[in-house]
Amino acid sequence: MLQTMPFQGLPGQQRVPGALDFPGSPLKFRSGSEAESEASMSEASSEDPVPLPEAEVAQDEEEASKKKKKPKGLAGMFSIFTKGKKKKGQSGAAEREAKPEAQPEAQPGLGGPLPTVEELKADLERGRLEAAGPLMRLERELQEAAAAGGVSEEELVRRQSKVEALYVLLRDQVLGPLRRPLETPPERLRQALAVLAEQEREDRRVAAAEPQPSALAATRPRHWLQLWQRAVAQEAEERMGRPPAAAEGLSEAERTFLSMGRTMKGDLEAVVQRLKPLFPAEFGVVAVYAESYHAQFAAQIAAMAQFELCQRDTYMLLLWVQNLYPNDIINSASLAGELQGINLGSLLPPKQVRLLEATFLSNEVASVKELMARALDLESQRWAQDVAPQRLNGHCHSELAIDIIQIISQGQIKAESITPDLGKQIQHMLLAELAAFLRSYQRAFEDFLERCKQLQNYRANVMANINNCLSFRISLEKWQAPQGLLGPLNELKSHGFDTLLQGLFWDLKPLFKRFTQTRWTASAQTLEEIVSTVETRLPEFSELRECFQEELMELVHLHLVKEYIVRLCKRRVVLKTAEQQQQLAGQVLANAEVIQHFCTQIGSPATWLHHALPKLAEIIRLQDPSAIKMEVATYATWYPDFSKGHLSAILAIKGMSSSEVKSIRSILDVHTGAPEATKALFSLIKVG
Structure with missing residues (x-):
């Protein structure tokens, strides 16, 4: 008999620090439009960056101040990373060298002088996310210079290449911590998220502004948020695709389902507990991770469903799709509230689920029929071989009724463990098979009564089979089976009584x-x-x-x-x-x-x-x-x-x-x- 494998809240899962510690090669946050920028960065990194001429910088600053002020939101973002002011008489580069790494240096305000490209590059290489503010200001002033004219196209391209090379450095410093968020100190993660949020706002600002002809190449929107989402999807694919650990008694499909279920549940719990408090609400960090893991789970389930599955794997696949995944993961106590508004849907389309359910029902009914026939054949052999029945509490006992009831019950339980509706569907089918079995049982018993009268254990086996009728009757009443199913049992019992009483009534005949x-x-x-x-x-x-x-x-x-x-x-x-x-x-x-x-x-x-x-x-x-x-x-x-x-x-x-x-x-x-x-x-x- 097949034994079901209940999924008890993803058993055996060990909660360890860094449940989302994704091993493997680091993700490369790269898009096709950035290849040229990276090439420029490579060039800028191989030689000392050339600072802009002071006259040009002053001219740019003067023109910028005449046009319009920078948004307050940007200045506010800079203040997140600014914890002190410059000391008098100390240059920016010297001060950065003098200060310890753990204390971020204050950057010039919106109205102050900009650091040189070389200084920004040095800051970014040291992981100083405070450089994001001046870099964005440098980007804007470059756009303003291009709009104002007076700067050659060649010079504009040279400056933009340096700015884009710096953005490549910034991008890696921002998205790098997000690739392993649970390994990143919370304050560092908040800084990276603040920069990412500001970059998204800048993307939206540029997208909303009217486009103007310019010699500069279009670099916005940068879509760093999408890059992060793509990285989450890549990590979900790697995590969910890991080979499952060996487990005795489980098929490969069962081990795969269990591994994916444990991984998804454990990782999402870590996201809810440790990442959600740090991420801005608009990023929807729980939804991003949940949708990525769901997509990977669904992809692997769909791929597996394309193959011709054995009976056991068909059952396990349906069990996960219809029960364990929605109930023990999505609607678990730790995740239900967080995933309630996220429409993840089913792991398989409804049509495919119905086909698999039909296959399961057919397989299960055929298996029940075969197992019951085998049990009756073994029992009939024991009768014919004159094997004495067991004695239980002083009564002749046969295991046949218990075996048949267990076979029927397990088929019913397996279907109900998938969905209650499937349990109702299979009940009628199993009762029909049970009715056919009881008729076969009656015929086999009558054949035994006729052929085996001379055997030593004949009467004991007759009583054992009569006693079987009680177990069958109790189960049929419990299953609310039609009364017609009792017919073969009543006939069996009646013929058994006739056999037992035959000798007594024969002795009474001459007396009457x-x-x-x-x-x-x-x-x-x-x-x-x-x-x-x-x-x-x-x-x-x-x-x-x-x-x-x-x-x-x-x-x-x-x-x-x-x-x-x-x-x-x-x-x-x-x-x-x-x-x-x-x-x-x-x-x-x-x-x-x-x-x-x-x-x-x-x-x-x-x-x-x-x-x-x-x-x-x-x-x-x-x-x-x-x-x-x-x-x-x-x-x-x-x-x-x-x-x-x-x-x-x-x-x-x-x-x-x-x-x-x-x-x-x-x-x-x-x-x-x-x-x-x-x-x-x-x-x-x-x-x-």
Whole structure:
């Protein structure tokens, strides 16, 4: 049998610092439009950058101050990194060399002199993100110089190449910490995020401004935010694509699903707990990571679904797509609130999910059918080989019912573990297979009853199979199965009882014959022998379950009452006097009390038989035809199968005229409204 592998909140996951510590080669934040800029940077890095002539710088500053002031937002961003002021008499470059690395130096304000390209390059190479402000100011002034004219195109291109080379350095300093955000000190990460946010605002400002003809190459928007998002996607691909660790008892697909699930859940929890408080809300850091990991999970699931999967992997794929992924990851206690507004969707399209579900149902039903047939075949072999059944609490026990119930239940549980709806679909299919199995079980048991009578453990195996019916019945009631499924079990039980009682009833047959042979003169003695015979044989049935012992005793009770009535109907002597009839009625009543008392003692629940003999005795005793009619009418309400033939046989004892008999028989023509669920008594007795 297949064993399901429950996903218990991604078991075995170890929370370690840096859950998003993505090993491997560093990401290269590179786009096609930046190749030329990088080439320029290479050139600028290989030789000392040439500072702009002071006259040009002064002219640029003067023209810039005449046009318009810089946005306040940019100045505000610069203040994030500025913690002090320059000391008097100390040059910028010398001061930067003198200050320790951990204390960022204050940059000139918007109105102060700009650092040289060489100074900016040195700052950026040291990782000083404070250089972002002056660099953006340098970029703007270059654009203003190009718009104002007066500077040669060649000079503008030379200056822009140096600015772009500096932006390449800045980009790496900004996006580098974001590539391994959990390894980056929080303050450094905040600085990088502030610069990235300011660059995004500058991109939007330039995009919103009216384009003007310029000799400068278009460098905005730079799309650094998209580069970061792309880097997250690349890291998600690398993380989710790692080979899963070896795990005994799991298939490769199961190990892959488990590895991806643990990775995604652990990484997103780290993003929520450690990165979300640091990232600006507009970056949507949780959404970026969640969407990237979801895309990788979906891609690998989709690729796997293209192959012809084995039954076990089909189940596991559906289990992850329909249950574990949405419930244990997306809607887990730690992530549900964060991912609620992010529409990640399903890992597979609905149409493909339905096809996989159809495949699963077909596979599972076929597997259940095969497993049940195999279990019955093994059980039948044990019967034929005369293997004694187990004893459990003093009763004959067979594992067949338990095996079949487990096979059905596991199929049901597997489907329900995917979705409740799939569980409902498979229930009807499994019950249909169970009905077919029970019919096969009944046929195999009847074949055993017929062929294996001489085996030593024959009766024990019969009782074991009767005991099986209880387990089946309880499970069918639990599953709310149609009552029709009980039919084969009832037949099996009935034939089993017949087999067990056959010897006893054979021994009782000559004893019952004495009632007619001795003309009832020694009925008390005969009945005593009958009771004694039954009592002697009772231990033979002790290995039946208690409920089936009661049913068996009811059959014994029914047999005693039935055979007594049979002999009563076969009396050949007519009792014409009232005295003789009352004497016979007294004997029947006394015998009825003996039978009732004995059968109650041995556990028969058949209270419905208590009136069968006493009321017949009353019919025999009564002399008034009207009174007899009333008694017969009442009797027919209790035993609807009491026919005119049976009534005629009883009335024949009284020697009544044909007209009287006909009149009394007519009462049975009136429909008395038979009570529900009546049991057979007189339909078992042939007369005439």
